[in-house]
Amino acid sequence: MKNIILITKREFLTQVKKKSFVILTLLAPVLFIAFGAIIAFMFKANQTKSTFDVVDKSGVFAEHLKSTESIKYVYVPESAEKSIVSALKDMKGTDGILILPTLKNNDFDTFEKETKLLLNTKIGFDTKQQIASDISGLVKKVKIKNLGLTETQLDALDKKFELNTKNVLNDNKSDSDLSFGVKSGLSMILMYAVFMFIIIYGVRVMRSVLEEKNNRVVEIIISSVKPFELMMGKILGVTFVALTQFLVWITMAVIGALFLNTGFSAMKNQVPGGQNSAEMMNKFDIQRIATQISHTLLDLNYGLIIIVFIVFFLLGYIFYSSMYAAIGSAVDNETETQQFTLFAIIPLMLGMYGSFTIMNNPDGPLGFWLSMIPFTSPVAMIARIPFGVPIWQIILSVLILLATTLLMIFIAAKVYRIGILMYGNKATAKELWKWIRS
Numbered sequence: 001m002k003n004i005i006l007i008t009k010r011e012f013l014t015q016v017k018k019k020s021f022v023i024l025t026l027l028a029p030v031l032f033i034a035f036g037a038i039i040a041f042m043f044k045a046n047q048t049k050s051t052f053d054v055v056d057k058s059g060v061f062a063e064h065l066k067s068t069e070s071i072k073y074v075y076v077p078e079s080a081e082k083s084i085v086s087a088l089k090d091m092k093g094t095d096g097i098l099i100l101p102t103l104k105n106n107d108f109d110t111f112e113k114e115t116k117l118l119l120n121t122k123i124g125f126d127t128k129q130q131i132a133s134d135i136s137g138l139v140k141k142v143k144i145k146n147l148g149l150t151e152t153q154l155d156a157l158d159k160k161f162e163l164n165t166k167n168v169l170n171d172n173k174s175d176s177d178l179s180f181g182v183k184s185g186l187s188m189i190l191m192y193a194v195f196m197f198i199i200i201y202g203v204r205v206m207r208s209v210l211e212e213k214n215n216r217v218v219e220i221i222i223s224s225v226k227p228f229e230l231m232m233g234k235i236l237g238v239t240f241v242a243l244t245q246f247l248v249w250i251t252m253a254v255i256g257a258l259f260l261n262t263g264f265s266a267m268k269n270q271v272p273g274g275q276n277s278a279e280m281m282n283k284f285d286i287q288r289i290a291t292q293i294s295h296t297l298l299d300l301n302y303g304l305i306i307i308v309f310i311v312f313f314l315l316g317y318i319f320y321s322s323m324y325a326a327i328g329s330a331v332d333n334e335t336e337t338q339q340f341t342l343f344a345i346i347p348l349m350l351g352m353y354g355s356f357t358i359m360n361n362p363d364g365p366l367g368f369w370l371s372m373i374p375f376t377s378p379v380a381m382i383a384r385i386p387f388g389v390p391i392w393q394i395i396l397s398v399l400i401l402l403a404t405t406l407l408m409i410f411i412a413a414k415v416y417r418i419g420i421l422m423y424g425n426k427a428t429a430k431e432l433w434k435w436i437r438s
Helices: 001-016 019-045 080-091 109-113 125-146 151-159 177-214 215-223 227-268 274-285 286-299 302-328 333-356 364-372 379-388 391-419 431-438
Strands: 050-056 072-077 098-099 116-119
Touching: 001 019, 019 227, 019 286, 050 080, 072 098, 072 125, 109 125, 177 227, 177 302, 177 333, 177 379, 215 333, 227 302, 227 391, 286 364, 302 431, 333 364, 333 379, 333 431, 364 379, 391 431
Parallel strands: 050 072, 050 098
Antiparallel strands: 098 116
């Protein structure tokens, strides 16, 4: 145990003292936010405002097509239709002409067939769908108006029905759409965090083993310690590196949340666009939504979520890191690792993408089995935990994962003990099986 602690300490200090670790730890949240902002900017930059002349022959829809940030409607008289159509090919400043035919005897089928959109440029699919949606909305209003309904009655028809749900198994707490969205968001964040950290730091363990093997340093090290002690020291050392990075990022997130919460009121009066933008933010009532989100988060069983997250993260990480350590010891270069790393990545991907399907039914059979199978449970159980999981299922899953982790450590140690001193011999599945049986 003393040797394992010494190796763990050495591995930890070696990793955290690297400039790359410090820079990545401090800048990763900023880079993540910047990456999201760049993606949003790219979507925004690719959007262009299209301008369409509109000829309304029936007069029913006159001035009812409202321009938006992406589409501008310019109404022109019916008499200008022919001249615009003939000159459309060479016209600048307009992307096409929308011709709305006369609506005869409320024959909307004929109206739809005769409606035309003539273009002199290519438009996006979203733009086309938006125009169709705008016309569809106007047709709907005309149909309802023909039934003798008023604008107030029309608005009442479109009013969304809010279903007030309470779970008697959860002290009659409200289970709204926003609550489901918050839990789903938290589930995805926790799941992605575990998935990415297992892969990133598992590969780091593999590369560390492979580097020492290629440098022949390991031949000197194992003269003083057992291969098992060396392997466990590396795994535990990198585990503490991952936890350190977690703590730093969580601290930065809490400080950032407190800062944003404090400066929100001042920000509303200083947003671009002046008072109008501030009024829009008030109308959207961001504070109310933020309050509901915070209440939903506070209603969660944080103690259980944190414990389950740490337990499944550590066991899942040790489980897969043992596998990565065995892979690193069995090969001579990183190129050869590709044929084995798929055995570690594919089960994790199945657990992650399978968890997307269980969010609508966390207690379903798929969610249950994904959270019991040790290859997928580190991500599947964490994905389920914000929605509430019976204690007996958590305990059973932990016991299965713990037993399988110990088995994986045993198997990895057998491979590591022989593979770490093997050079120039390409490991095959048959060869690995011999090492495990020996």
